[in-house]
Amino acid sequence: MSGTTILGLAGSIIILLALFEMMRRHRLREKYALIWAVVALAIITVAAFPAILFRTSEAIGLAVPANLLFFVASMVIMILTLQHSSELGRLEERTRTLAEEIALLQLEIDQLRDGDGPRGRVEQHDELRE
Structure with missing residues (x-):
């Protein structure tokens, strides 16, 4: 695993843990937690499978993913x-x-x-x- 993958996974896991803790303490409403959970899961997906980012950027025509x-x-x-x-x-x-x-x-x-x-x-x- 590359450093970028580890960093992306660690950051996303920290965000998800923070979300659950904030919801448990009633400091974050569910509708906002859902948005951030989707963002964190998207980051986990891109970190775990960076080929998705590369293929998508190639399909769109971007030189730099x-x-x-x-x-x-x-x-x-x-x-x-x-x-x-x-x-x-x-x-x-x-x-x-x-x-x-x-x-x-x-x-x-x-x-x-x-x-x-x-x-x-x-x-x-x-x-x-x-």
């Missing part, structure tokens, strides 16, 4: 970044909505403490929602 490896790695990183950006936007919107709902609830609590009647409170609450 490492270029294919870097391209695929770049695409994986871009897809993960896009997915995380999408989720971040969704979470920001949800956070804003929750903050608005808390502000409305705080307004209702303040009005109840000040002694405003229920009729005034309901009318003001409806106005704030529009």
